[in-house]
Amino acid sequence: MARYVTQVGGTENWRAATDAIATAVAPAGLDLIHPFRVAWYDDAVEARERLPSVRGGDGLAVLVGNTRALWPRFLEHVRDDPSARDASDPLDRWLEDVFSRTLRSFGPAHEVVFSHEAAPRRIPMQRLAVHAGFAPLSTGHLLAHPVFGPWLALRAVVIVDLPGPQGIAPAVRAPCEGCEAPCRAAFDHACEVADVRTDPTLLRDRWRPWLAIRDACPVGHAYRYSDAQIRFHYRSEWPEA
């Protein structure tokens, strides 16, 4: 399976550790792997938002996410174990299982923080992605990756007891530069018809205007999720068996 591993300068052990993590989680369709130095994020946020301390600011952290590659793997899991559907958050439970299984034999001490974790362990993943040099935040309040546009999800950060990359975070290529930002009007419209920020339950029934923000982005159309995946993420709706 193709993987998109960001290349950062340096030749230290963190590169091998990043590859080991990428290889371990790849079978689950986790195909976005971005190594960074803990301090790139920690120094930019308030103390309560920092990553759990495993080694300190010079340590390695690896952001793990996915494109639409995850969906068929998740469906296979549910096909193999139909009772998985009964969990309150089947995708989150599966991801927890994937990381604990696949990183069991990963050598260095490490800690995993999931994007679905609640306070006090909640990490603002979009801001982390920006500070870590993974992707910029678009006018439509979604990360817009230079290749995949907004068609991605961030799942976890693995913080590792090894020195991380040196220097400063790589500059993110801004896909929004020079764009007329059609996502701005889509975002304003979505907030008008269903402000999910104040009432997240509105998303389930009024999801199309929120989907329109993603569709408005001119980057990454080729990586759009399938309708089934979209309906699962926006409406918690399962595809027909």
Ligand code: B12
């Ligand atoms: C809570 C949450 C929501 C809530 C938002 C509630 C609120 N008050 O804003 C609800 C359920 C409505 C929601 C909706 C969606 N979300 Co959301 N959400 C999160 C979550 C779990 C935590 C955000 C948070 O509290 N951060 C902590 C605060 C203190 O940090 P912050 O930087 O200030 O965070 C802000 C942003 O994260 C932002 N944000 C998060 N979701 C949304 C949704 C909207 C509508 C807006 C305007 C802002 C926003 O609001 C936060 C507070 O203002 C994050 C994962 C994470 N751990 O970051 C995903 C996350 C931000 N969501 C994501 C997505 C994709 C969505 C949806 C598109 C649907 C979906 N689940 O696929 C929708 C619609 C969003 C849109 N803009 O189109 C992705 C973003 C990926 C990307 N390309 O940028 C994330 C990173 C999850 C993931 N697994 O990848 N979400």
